[in-house]
Amino acid sequence: MKFLALLQVEWLKMRKTTIWLLALISPALATAIAYGLGDPHSPRPWIDSFYGMVIPHGVLFLPLLAGVYSAFVCRFEHLDGGWKQLFAFPVTRIKVVLSKFTIVMGLLFINQVLIVAGLFVVGMIKGFPAPFPWEVLLKSTMGGLAACIPLCVLQIWFSCIWSSFAAPFTIAVVFTLPNMLIANSEDFGPYYPWVQPFLAMIPEGGGFIVSTATLWSVIGISSVLFAGFATVYIKRKVF
Template identity: 40%
Template structure:
């Protein structure tokens, strides 16, 4: 298993896809820098308000988009020039290959979340945001968003494995990300994989998105775990039976 993971990380280092982990943190930093109302507070903290300004677009748009991009790219080499046959000819099982690819996607998303935290700290320092930094809330929010990306990563990986086209899974992902702003206001939001990251980050914060999000975090976690198990199992079974 470690050899398979090392191979995946080597391919990532040789590619430029890892540079995409900087895209969302940069946009988040721009949102935070150009947000001019420094008097607004959430729970008595300007840091909390600054975080919501910076992280809302990240969780709503960029995090699900990047999940789809990473999942599609992680299968790109194998779809080219009989790469799957060459990889599976090695003494590794299909389940090891599939799990290693999913872990690689989640690692890239984890790095993205860390960089969002760094961008918040930098912008807060530049703008001179007063008060104590809400470490507990911010770390919990970013971790929840990362964890809630797992079902979408499993779903997008299954799609990327099944379609040889690099563009097709990306197009599907974009199509389903666009309605996010409408879906998060509905009762079906917890069951929509593209909305689960932002819901997990802000689901119990009435100040987020003008109070549009108000969902029990426990219920959301149950749905996230259930959907991840379903998508992962379906994708793994398909991959094990797929003719390469």
């Protein structure tokens, strides 16, 4: 079975659920916060409002959604021997997991796009002066998305280990809650997967002192390590 066919299968399973509604919650709340904080007379109205959106979205919702999406795309296979039925087809385990990872990243991409759209709407309503800072916002939102890669790999790995939806979701909640405290730590922040998306989304001058080189080095190395360990586990696991 080709990879595109696997994506179509995952898409069909997701399309019949209400998981899509979760993609609207964080952008809607962040947009409401930006509307309340938005001041067209501030020196940087677009960036200041965006920073107000990044705090709840990046600190809380983005890592939680990565955990929820990861657990959700694996729950179907945990029901009634779904893994065995799936692997009965001519398909490799790695392609199956990679298709699930792609769906999770796609959902998070929608979240990030809606964040930018929400800020644009707020700016139009509030009368923020032109130009719209596309370059800064795309760098921030897509940076936050890229920083989700090791976290998504980790959460999908957990979701393959435990058949219960609650277990990987609980892990996401427990490790997301300390984010604000850890984000303020220059020593620990860059190494904590659940806070990395937030740190990657912070616009310059956001007040968090983090080495960009260290952050992205850790994200890259941890992505490779987590993917390697997860691959070995999935290949050896008896479903």
